[in-house]
Amino acid sequence: MITTGSWTQLLLANLGLNLPLSIMPCQLAFFRADKPEDYEPRTLPVFMAHMNDNYGEIPYGIPSVDGSGVKISTFYGWQTVNHSKQVDYAPKDEW
Secondary structure, three states: OOOOHHHHHHHHHOOOOOOOOOEOOOOEEEEOOOOHHHHOOOOOOOEEOOOHHHHOOEEEEEOOOOOOOEEEEEEOOOOOEOOHHHOOOOOOOOO
C-alpha cells in the first residue's frame, strides 16, 4: 500500500484516472508518552471520536509506531485546494 495524500490526483492522472478528489489541509501532532509501551499498537487502538454533531469535528489518533509518538488530529471540512502546491503547511491556531 502506498499513500500519496495531496498528490494522489496527480499520480492517478498519469494512469489515465480522473477521480473527483479534493485536497483538504489538516494539522496533526505527535506526542511522546511517559510510558511508551502504553501507546503502542498492541495496547492502544486507532481511535476516532464521532463528535461532529457536538463540536463540528472528528478527533482521531493513531498509536506510536517505532517510537514515533501518538498521532492526534481532527477531521472536519476545512477549505479545500485544487493543487498540492496550494497547501499552506504553516500551523494555524484557529484550527
